[in-house]
Ligand SMILES: Cc1ncc(C[n+]2csc(CCOP(=O)(O)OP(=O)(O)O)c2C)c(N)n1
Ligand code: SF4
């Protein structure tokens with residue numbers, strides 16, 4: 001359990017950086033520092049986090065960073081870890097990639113690194129669009145959301161990245177949210193102790209691209225969990241389990257109606273008086289939880305996917 | 312020509328560069344993008360009597376602009392606070408108020 005008052009009183013973020021007010025990425029970077037301290041070295045593909053650093057000679061992110069081409073984060077991190085191993089240094093190599101850098105352009109390097117079971121932590125900071133270049137749709141933009149390339153709302157559902165990584169059968173896969181830092185920090189600390197490939201998908205509501213007030217970042221993040229849109233879970237060495245904050249939302253009657261989540265975001269404005277569209281989002285939530293139920297039942301007690309196949 | 316000429320019978324030894332500073336290296340430091348306090352349109356004001364020292368504002372502030380003191384009381388670093396209002400939104404006892412910034416960012 002992470003207790004805020006026990007966290008050492010020091011500078012975790014870096015004030016005076018270039019992020020927008022209320023930015024979930026700089027929030028997440030602070031939690032990363034709280035969890036891993038000065039042991040972590042970041043690999044960042046193109047995205048807002050490249051810009052948050054500023055143009056130099058000062059950097060607005062409180063970590064040593066290798067900035068790398070969009071498609072290459074997984075590969076570059078694998079090489080960096082190998083170099084540290086040869087030198088006998090025990091730094092934790094962390095990829096900090098946007099949703100585009102993870103699910104679209106960086107996908108093959110990620111999948112390759114996962115398949116080779118490289119000893120790195122891969123964090124997808126999911127603000128559900130290509131924010132740095134001005135809010136274009138990505139594979140992780142949810143159904144119905146406005147972006148500058150989906151004027152009338154996106155027609156496809158969000159790609160389920162955590163499940164895709166579970167299918168890679170890596171040692172650790174987890175979802176997290178900037179609205180629940182305790183949970184995220186705990187998962188990071190756990191991941192740092194596991195050898196092999198670790199994937200953490202961090203949900204990061206973005207006031208700029210999602211069109212909500214900058215003071216609501218935390219509220220929107222928490223609503224995503226409470227409506228069941230973003231379930232928090234862990235898949236650890238073949239065993240799937242829901243995280244404490246999401247457990248009770250397995251029961252649909254406990255969930256906050258999804259409209260509460262949609263109506264505070266400008267990107268869903270055009271959907272609000274279309275019940276059939278909202279129904280589609282509700283069905284998506286149902287489907288996600290159906291998968292969760294399936295994974296929970298089939299992987300407990302812990303079984304690897306290979307074991308299940310051999311049965 | 313002369314001494315530096317490499318003939319086919321010599322091995323070419325490439326001297327490693329003395330310094331590596333030709334690479335564009337940045338070091339973490341405050342104000343990489345200037346004093347971001349000037350971006351603010353609203354400023355958070357902490358009502359110290361109401362504060363219960365839960366540190367939630369300190370935890371959630373994306374900018375590290377909440378200064379945590381020895382006794383866990385908090386203060387805003389107006390030099391860098393961007394005025395997002397998250398601290399006021401997460402405060403469980405409403406001890407932080409957002410008030411409009413004065414023209415010219417006077418304190
Ligand atoms: C190969 C390549 N294509 C396009 C770009 C332009 N580009 C830079 S950042 C960016 C968007 C990044 O989006 P995402 O990965 O979702 O991260 P976010 O900005 O949302 O944090 C794009 C398209 C690039 N740098 N390299
Ligand atoms: S667009 Fe979003 S993710 Fe990018 S810097 Fe601004 S708030 Fe942060």
Ligand code: SF4
Nearest residue numbers: 372392393395396398
């Ligand atoms: S208004 Fe935003 S930047 Fe300023 S202290 Fe509060 S949370 Fe931090």
